[in-house]
Amino acid sequence: MTPLLQLRDVARSYVTRNNLFGQARPVRAVDGISLTVNAGETLGIVGESGSGKSTLGRMALGLELPDEGTVTFDDAPMPAPGSAAWRTLRRQMQMVFQDPLGALDRRLPVLEQIIEPLVIHGIDGDQRSAGLAALASVGLSAAQGARHPHELSGGQRQRVVIARALITSPRLLVCDEPVSALDVSIQAQVVNLLIDLQAERGLGMVFISHDLRVVRQISNRVAVMYLGRVVEEAAADDLFRAPQHPYTRALVSAAPSPGPRRVERVILTGEPPNPAARPEGCAFHPRCPVATARCRTEAPAPARIAPGHTAACHLLTPAAKVAAR
Amino acid sequence: MKTPLVKIEGLNVAFDGAPAVRGVDLAVHPGEALGLVGESGSGKSVTWLAALRLLPGKASVQGRVSLDGSDILSLPVREMERIRGGRIGIIFQDPSSALNPVLSIRRQISEVLALHRGMSGSEIRAEAKRLLDLVGMPDAKGRLDSYPHEMSGGQNQRVMIAMALAGQPDLLIADEPTTALDVTIQAQILDLLQQIRREMGMALVLISHDLGVVAENCDRVAVMYAGRIVESGPAATLFDTPRHPYARGLIDALPTLDDTQRLVAIPGVVPDPRDMPRGCAFGPRCAYAGPECLLDSPPLRAVAPGRRLACARHNLDLAGPKSTTPNSTPAEVVS
Numbered sequence: 001m002t003p004l005l006q007l008r009d010v011a012r013s014y015v016t017r018n019n020l021f022g023q024a025r026p027v028r029a030v031d032g033i034s035l036t037v038n039a040g041e042t043l044g045i046v047g048e049s050g051s052g053k054s055t056l057g058r059m060a061l062g063l064e065l066p067d068e069g070t071v072t073f074d075d076a077p078m079p080a081p082g083s084a085a086w087r088t089l090r091r092q093m094q095m096v097f098q099d100p101l102g103a104l105d106r107r108l109p110v111l112e113q114i115i116e117p118l119v120i121h122g123i124d125g126d127q128r129s130a131g132l133a134a135l136a137s138v139g140l141s142a143a144q145g146a147r148h149p150h151e152l153s154g155g156q157r158q159r160v161v162i163a164r165a166l167i168t169s170p171r172l173l174v175c176d177e178p179v180s181a182l183d184v185s186i187q188a189q190v191v192n193l194l195i196d197l198q199a200e201r202g203l204g205m206v207f208i209s210h211d212l213r214v215v216r217q218i219s220n221r222v223a224v225m226y227l228g229r230v231v232e233e234a235a236a237d238d239l240f241r242a243p244q245h246p247y248t249r250a251l252v253s254a255a256p257s258p259g260p261r262r263v264e265r266v267i268l269t270g271e272p273p274n275p276a277a278r279p280e281g282c283a284f285h286p287r288c289p290v291a292t293a294r295c296r297t298e299a300p301a302p303a304r305i306a307p308g309h310t311a312a313c314h315l316l317t318p319a320a321k322v323a324a325r
Numbered sequence: 326m327k328t329p330l331v332k333i334e335g336l337n338v339a340f341d342g343a344p345a346v347r348g349v350d351l352a353v354h355p356g357e358a359l360g361l362v363g364e365s366g367s368g369k370s371v372t373w374l375a376a377l378r379l380l381p382g383k384a385s386v387q388g389r390v391s392l393d394g395s396d397i398l399s400l401p402v403r404e405m406e407r408i409r410g411g412r413i414g415i416i417f418q419d420p421s422s423a424l425n426p427v428l429s430i431r432r433q434i435s436e437v438l439a440l441h442r443g444m445s446g447s448e449i450r451a452e453a454k455r456l457l458d459l460v461g462m463p464d465a466k467g468r469l470d471s472y473p474h475e476m477s478g479g480q481n482q483r484v485m486i487a488m489a490l491a492g493q494p495d496l497l498i499a500d501e502p503t504t505a506l507d508v509t510i511q512a513q514i515l516d517l518l519q520q521i522r523r524e525m526g527m528a529l530v531l532i533s534h535d536l537g538v539v540a541e542n543c544d545r546v547a548v549m550y551a552g553r554i555v556e557s558g559p560a561a562t563l564f565d566t567p568r569h570p571y572a573r574g575l576i577d578a579l580p581t582l583d584d585t586q587r588l589v590a591i592p593g594v595v596p597d598p599r600d601m602p603r604g605c606a607f608g609p610r611c612a613y614a615g616p617e618c619l620l621d622s623p624p625l626r627a628v629a630p631g632r633r634l635a636c637a638r639h640n641l642d643l644a645g646p647k648s649t650t651p652n653s654t655p656a657e658v659v660s
Contacts, residue, residue: 048507153594183364183534185591188578192588210508213537213580217588240582254512255582256537258564267516268509271477287509 044219111145155186360543414489
């Protein structure tokens with residue numbers, strides 16, 4: 001089967017300055033990542049701030065071109081952003097971001113905003129009926145469609161954004177922290193909605209979040225990012241039952257839970273990584289509780305440690321696989 | 326029972342006639358860690374802002390708040406200022422906006438030490454460094470001359486904690502102290518708060534929307550909804566066997582790392598303070614609501630040693646299967 005979306009060794013740098021007069025220098029936000037998303041599959045991307053997960057999401061949508069590597073959608077190279085081919089393709093790829101209020105126009109009733117993509121892409125037919133159907137599919141009423149964004153709650157606004165993203169019947173949906181701004185009870189509503197819509201429509205989905213618990217809930221596969229690289233990738237069940245990479249193990253153990261704790265908490269020392277000051281060798285070694293001399297000088301490449309399970313760590317080999325937690 | 330350190334009785338807060346806190350009773354005992362959980366708009370932060378008299382003038386505050394038995398709501402402003410930052414310290418969610426961007430860390434900590442501890446000169450310098458060491462700041466001495474923008478969010482939160490500890494408080498109020506931080510840094514800060522509390526015998530009020538954070542860091546928990554406490558009790562038993570349908574709902578809505586069982590969302594949204602439903606405020610969203618729930622707002626009463634519950638149907642057995650079907654009629658669910 002051809003993958004819906006494929007990223008091969010993509011890298012993206014930005015230029016920053018230390019201060020007003022400082023030397024401009026490139027910061028590698030994404031540093032050589034290969035990932036695949038199949039139709040009907042949700043790939044979760046986990047990472048802390050500065051890990052490059054949002055940049056990766058933007059490249060997956062073709063909003064930014066990688067400096068190195070390739071992105072293919074349906075086996076065809078991603079066209080340049082803004083080009084005619086890219087605009088046509090955008091029908092098939094949609095996105096949902098964290099802040100629905102920022103993504104909506106405050107002056108327009110939400111139903112008009114939901115059908116806007118149909119207008120933009122010149123999709124004919126009864127646009128209003130399509131809009132009402134989209135509203136219903138996310139659990140909103142026609143009356144709510146007549147309201148302006150500020151008359152809706154945060155969860156309802158995010159439903160509007162989802163309805164708008166799905167009205168062109170896309171095949172790929174990229175969600176960047178879509179429920180992070182929502183309260184727990186509302187977050188559960190939106191997570192369930194995304195799971196249902198994804199299953200009904202056979203969407204390929206990329207779900208980017210810092211919240212492991214939500215990613216666990218929604219993803220088939222999960223990639224863990226640290227400083228622009230994927231340090232571990234596996235089926236969600238495997239990754240959370242038996243995390244292998246020392247960073248994943250710390251992340252999993254740090255997730256707060258009201259239930260009994262099954263693993264000893266690993267508290268990482270040190271600061272979150274700064275992409276502008278990438279350590280030599282393995283980027284995680286200054287915070288890694290098990291780092292060796294080799295980790296300080298040589299960056300580990302992702303390696304297959306079990307079927308469908310890769311990790312980038314010198315200490316991990318198929319034989320050294322850590323038992324389930 | 327010992328006198329509580331801080332006691333809040335019958336607290337009501339309203340903004341322009343819209344109630345934000347509706348009759349809260351809460352006590353914090355010396356050295357204990359109390360968690361206050363609730364979603365946005367539940368009144369959990371406003372309760373403590375009102376107790377410490379940090380709300381703007383347009384807020385109407387009624388009730389009694391006492392520290393060691395004496396009322397602090399009627400204290401002269403100057404005496405209240407000695408309590409805030411002195412006996413009661415506060416840290417907020419966003420450290421970078423709570424710190425002054427144009428003053429060095431040394432200046433900001435020194436201010437507290439001069440004001441609340443009457444220190445000066447070399448005494449201040451030594452104590453400021455000791456405090457930064459205490460909160461686990463790497464290179465404490467060098468960091469004293471830094472400015473907030475030169476540090477990460479986690480380091481700024483450490484500075485905030487150091488400033489709150491400078492007044493040697495008996496109680497630290499932490500309002501969503503880790504919400505803006507990354508997961509691994511969140512774990513560091515929570516661990517630090519626990520360690521300091523143990524060493525200094527200080528009481529802690531942890532305000533959070535995250536049940537997991539509260540469950541792991543508090544002895545006792547109060548769950549708030551629409552300006553009221555709906556359930557309180559020891560953290561372990563409350564999370565194990567919640568008695569209030571809202572508390573049950575919050576726990577079921579929370580995803581865990583252990584399974585991918587479908588989340589049980591609470592239907593509907595939080596009520597508008599200007600348009601509160603009749604009877605129990607949670608009634609319209611409650612899968613267990615019955616006719617009696619429309620009559621009155623249920624009072625918070627003791628249902629077991631150390632446990633209090635505000636539910637007209639307080640004999641409900643919520644221990645059954647995790648899934649409640651919100652759309653079915655209440656009678657079906659209860660039977």
